[in-house]
Amino acid sequence: MNPRDERRTAQALASEIKDLARKHSGQMRFMEVCGTHTMAIHAAGLKSLFPESVKLVSGPGCPVCVTEKRFIDHAILLAAKYDACVTTFGDLVRVPGSSGSLTTFRSEGGTVRVVYSPLDAVEVAVAQSPRPTVFLGVGFETTIPTVAATLKAALARGVENFYVLPAFKTIHPPLRILAAKDDLHGFLLPGHVSAIIGSDCFSYLVDDFHKPGVIGGFEPLDILLALRDLVSMTVRGTSAIVNDYKRVVRADGNRAARDILYDVFEPADASWRGLGVIPGSGLAFKGPYTRFDAAAHFPVNVPESKDDPRCLCAAILTGSKTPDRCGLFGKECTPEDPVGPCMVSSEGTCAAYYKYGAV
Ligand code: SF4
CATH class of the missing domain: 3.40.50.11740 (HypD, alpha/beta domain 2)
Known part of the structure; x- marks a missing residue:
């Protein structure tokens, strides 16, 4: 698929998602x-x-x-x-x-x-x-x-x-x-x-x-x-x-x-x-x-080991929280100096939020 068709297909799918969501009351997670x-x-x-x-x-x-x-x-x-x-x-x-x-x-x-x-x-x-x-x-x-x-x-x-x-x-x-x-x-x-x-x-x-x-x-x-x-x-x-x-x-x-x-x-x-x-x-x-x-x-x-109680990795990995809720995000915890594994891994959610922004 060429890039123009790809963009069009993406837009069509995104509008389908929006149209469908309008028919639903409440949030879908x-x-x-x-x-x-x-x-x-x-x-x-x-x-x-x-x-x-x-x-x-x-x-x-x-x-x-x-x-x-x-x-x-x-x-x-x-x-x-x-x-x-x-x-x-x-x-x-x-x-x-x-x-x-x-x-x-x-x-x-x-x-x-x-x-x-x-x-x-x-x-x-x-x-x-x-x-x-x-x-x-x-x-x-x-x-x-x-x-x-x-x-x-x-x-x-x-x-x-x-x-x-x-x-x-x-x-x-x-x-x-x-x-x-x-x-x-x-x-x-x-x-x-x-x-x-x-x-x-x-x-x-x-x-x-x-x-x-x-x-x-x-x-x-x-x-x-x-x-x-x-x-x-x-x-x-x-x-x-x-x-x-x-x-x-x-x-x-x-x-x-x-x-x-x-x-x-x-x-x-x-x-x-x-x-x-x-x-x-x-x-x-x-x-x-x-x-x-x-x-x-x-x-x-x-x-037994203890995690830093301020790190929300455990909640993030179970879908209960997102990295923007963590007080250390981007301050005390960065990819260069990580506090938890979610900021280290190339597949980590905190690393993704840090690299691409919390959209
Ligand atoms: S890895 Fe860092 S930013 Fe992510 S929850 Fe743990 S301390 Fe917060």
Whole structure:
């Protein structure tokens, strides 16, 4: 589509949303579950196209944001005690722990390497051998199959000093909790995660909670189309799972990727920033892959951590608040000097508000 047609289509969708919204009394609040959607919505200035009665709030789909401070503490304590090399994706190194971030730890003599894939982390382990190398396992169903495939390769290759500290998360358990909230009327469902888990598996939103869910892509038109469908179902008082991202997401997702994931991992409880411990919402190693479990191999006492009570990340990740309600926003908390993870992550809501303005 050329840019002129794209603009026209966007305007047509925006007016459809406004016309539909006029037929509804009261506010409609929808959650964009995925951090990539948050960034895309702000980057394109889409919120300015919605009527006052249509509100979009962020959800728990930014993996760095939902990872608790205690996990950062755990990584640092483990690395310090066992002289381990920490490998991680970039955003995590700046997330504040109880006494500094991984960047602080590195400046004090710790070894922290930023990698671009789990396979890179294995190569770091080979180069560091026999020194233990610990990859920080943060992510959702989108990235976990790649980690699982990497562990299979590392096992076959006999890499003995490679470990993973797990903080993996799966999307359905928190979504069930959020779907029960009366002030959320529907969900813009995550496109990337859905490519793995499919669209059919979200049927509980309709069956158990009578709420609509639309799987959307990440281009401005994708998002407007998804919003149009959410508003339309809400106005009509109907609910369904609609897949508006069929060019990427199939009804049954990517079975091969899920098979690899569940060869290596099994469901386990996980602790989420903003939501606490949710049964079965994480993943633990199973079978021969338990040998990669850094938490089991390198025991360390990790005290409970406390978040800065002024930071609203927990409320932002559950759609209860927006960053402009935080007194630290843009003052004591900036991307250069973040107080909470929502200001660090490239998918964080506070980072999106800061970069593009609160529209
Ligand atoms: S602006 Fe900073 S302190 Fe406030 S909620 Fe966001 S990350 Fe937390």
